[in-house]
Amino acid sequence: MSEMTVAPAVEVSGLTFSYPAALAGGDDAPVLDGVSLQVPEGAFALLGGGTGSGKTTLLRLLKPEVSPAGERSGSVRLFGRDANALSTAESASLVGYVFQSPDNQIVCDTVWHELAFGLENLGTDEREMRLRIAETCQFLGIEPWFRKHTHELSGGQRQMLALASVLAMRPRLLLLDEPTSQLDPLAEKDFLALLFRINRELGVTVIVATHRPEPMVPYATCAFMLQDGRVSEASLAKVGESPASAAAPTLPVAPALDAKRALSLDDVWFRYSRNDDWVLRGCDLAVRAGEVRALMGGNGSGKSTLLMLAAGVDRPRRGRVSRPLAQAQALLPQSPRALLACETVEEELSEWVPKGKGQAPVETALERLGLADARLRHPYDLSIGQQQLLALEKLLITHPQLLLLDEPTKGLDAKARASVIQRVHEAALGGVTVVVATHDVGFVREACHSVSLLFDGQMVLTSAVDEFLARSWIYGSGR
């Protein structure tokens, strides 16, 4: 018996898949074309590839409950068993799946109920359930917020909870689809460290689909790249290289120090309600016309709040905000969906076209986005990167002189991110003042003139990007 070969955790052979032609917009090329791969038990595998390369499709095909509908052939075997022959209960306890959005995959309103959800579904005995939940909480260190409401948690905590609620079912295989793309760098590191421990200490096989594999490479044991529907094994060293930056940035020279002010905050204090703590405590900010200013700082340091005040959406409780460009401003919120409300891409772009300009700006924008053929698609059918660019384009059509961007590169793949940087460059060339709240140091380096570091509701430092990076201990040394 001991000579029996151990079946790999995942064995995919000759898997071909195409979406129904109607959904794919007439395009009937298969998303996956004869994909074969093996992941041994206990591995930490990365699944790389650009947006639309079929990473998510492949990952979902490993879990029949969430598999997309379409034409498929080939086989998927999990631990030596046909994936499609597993019952729902078997599949739930064998294979865990963690989704991208920290918001959408939480079902219950309290942490403990969310942890129990999967086990309740399986009809697990109460004593067994308590043991598993207790151990999961202990292992992941989430006891301090066991009794909290899920809506009180931060994005990082919610994603950790999603992982924990899957882990409580003691799966042998974990599939994760872009699990950290919505998290800030710190929360991402915490999440990956936990994932690493789950893999090494509990022996759970892990497969992560990601368009940005660099932060995960230190933990991974193997990597696969998907391209044009085909999969190939890649070396970890190669996957870990930061993608070469696109064409040399062409940011215009920063405006002179005595240039006109485009936005200024003077001793601004702000809190959301009487019982809340101060978010901003005597915050000062002065942005010159034509400047691209980055706002950096940890989670909850008040970056988004500051943008809201700069946009005049909220008023300071004390202090002054001067907004000479109030009549020509635009705000890109953290989620582009807050701006998208129309049925088609074309309507979306037409909504705020300045009066008397006709259809021309819309056509230019469609062309620039590369969506001229997709003008009748619903904005929600676009990838996240395309939605972000569409929302940005929709704002730029109004010809703002002050552009406020809240984490514009969050969750984007390299291509979409490069496009955002490109648009910021173009806006700056056109003399637009830009204020960007961001965690993305690469973006700051390529697209900004200066940086302000926000901490505890105050500005700690404002300086030119080069100087900032030279002085900074945590941002300066790499990335």
Next chain:
Amino acid sequence: MRPAAFELYHPIVPAVLIGGAVVLAMLAIEPVCTAILLVGALLFSALTQGVGAALSKLRWQLPLLLLICLINPVFSALGSTLVAKVGPFLVYAESLAYGAVMGALLVSVLMWIEALGLVIGQDELLVMTGGALPSVTLAFSMTAQLVPQLMRRARMVIASLRAVPRAHGERAARTRVMGALATWALEDSLERADSMRARGWGATHKRSRFRSRTFRERDAVALVLCATLVAAAALGVQTALSTWRFYPRMEGFAPSWAYLSLSLLSFAPSFVVVVEHLLWRREP
């Protein structure tokens, strides 16, 4: 703040105690009974949420009480003591008093319900009902977590519209917000459904439940005590109601034991909070 003392018991215990007070507060249309229950509710509110919070609630409660008091004579021109004649309306003291008692009753019912909500949170409700209706309680739980998310998003959508001058003054702004939120939520629900299926939703017909509280002997004793208190108070209220008349002349106070039994119930929750507080003060 939820009083910690109540967490020591199975949620059914405070549910019976304060639920009993809610029901009696609805029934007791009698000046002394209503006053006892109102004072009990005010005291509990002040003890658990602070005097300031309790007083700030009086800002809307007193006008409400006064309004009902003044409106009643318009509808019922009964009584024997004529106080005033306003136009075609005869205002009798009895009618005013009836209105005042009704107003006080309404305020005390609202405050007792608030106390119930404070002591029996979402979790406790689940513990008490989860076994019988798992899907319904799940739906409640899901709603409870989605509402804050929806509100947060509504704020984000409104903020991003207010931030773009070009979007100002559009008539359809409000429907736009609703539409954006609905599409967004629908889109999310697809992923949420996937996440539920991936965790075995529908795998068995008999869901089990994670009960974080067992019903112990101590709970049984407390439950019997609370039920006795409620029953005695109910008897007291029934006696008081049977002897009291508003019209034509207010008369017929009940024997004092009736009011005493109701007072025991009305002040029991506050008593528990105070005792717990004193016990803590004795800790070194």
